[in-house]
Amino acid sequence: MFTRLDHVGIVCADLEKTIDFYLETFGFELCHTEVNEEQGHREAMLRVNRTDDGGATYLQLLTPTRPDSVVGRWLATRGEGLHHVAFGTPDVAGAAGALGGQGLRVLFDPPRRGSMGSRVTFLHPKDCHGVLTEIVTH
Numbered sequence: 001m002f003t004r005l006d007h008v009g010i011v012c013a014d015l016e017k018t019i020d021f022y023l024e025t026f027g028f029e030l031c032h033t034e035v036n037e038e039q040g041h042r043e044a045m046l047r048v049n050r051t052d053d054g055g056a057t058y059l060q061l062l063t064p065t066r067p068d069s070v071v072g073r074w075l076a077t078r079g080e081g082l083h084h085v086a087f088g089t090p091d092v093a094g095a096a097g098a099l100g101g102q103g104l105r106v107l108f109d110p111p112r113r114g115s116m117g118s119r120v121t122f123l124h125p126k127d128c129h130g131v132l133t134e135i136v137t138h
């Protein structure tokens with residue numbers, strides 16, 4: 001179902017400062033930035049490594065563009081830190097359908113636009129032992 005870890009989502013207060021920290025401290029590569037108006041955040045994808053199946057593993061740094069977005073509410077109530085984990089799959093809709101059939105709550109049905117033109121959905125954290133779990137197909 002899942003073939004790799006695609007990214008770890010991290011909420012931050014200052015996107016530019018946080019990008020600089022990861023580039024200067026750990027040497028990761030900044031490979032993409034975008035605004036996701038639908039989700040209400042601005043983000044950067046930092047590449048950690050490439051994988052044999054042509055995918056890659058990223059850190060996704062997220063900062064809100066409005067206080068009432070998912071990321072805005074998270075920053076206001078929890079502060080900076082880990083927000084979600086995203087697994088890669090060749091078929092996000094198929095994986096979401098199978099997991100929904102097992103009784104897990106699928107949050108975007110159908111999947112929505114994600115980073116770098118991907119298609120994504122999420123599983124409710126309460127159904128995944130406290131971890132907000134994203135499913136992504138590039």
Ligand code: V0V
Nearest residue numbers: 009039070071073083107113114115120122125130131132
């Ligand atoms: C909320 N909870 C979490 C959580 N967010 N637990 C673990 N990790 C998180 N990130 C818990 C929270 O503590 C509550 O538990 C309960 O879930 C309900 O939370 P809430 O306060 O009602 O929070 P809401 O209103 O923000 O709703 C939570 C959900 C929401 C998961 C439904 O965050 C959502 O729809 N997420 C999917 C979209 C998303 O995350 N967008 C931003 C990244 P207690 O306190 O009641 O026990 S988008 C992205 O990464 C993209 C597009 C990409 O390309 O990668």
Ligand code: CO
Nearest residue numbers: 009060086134
């Ligand atoms: Co994500």
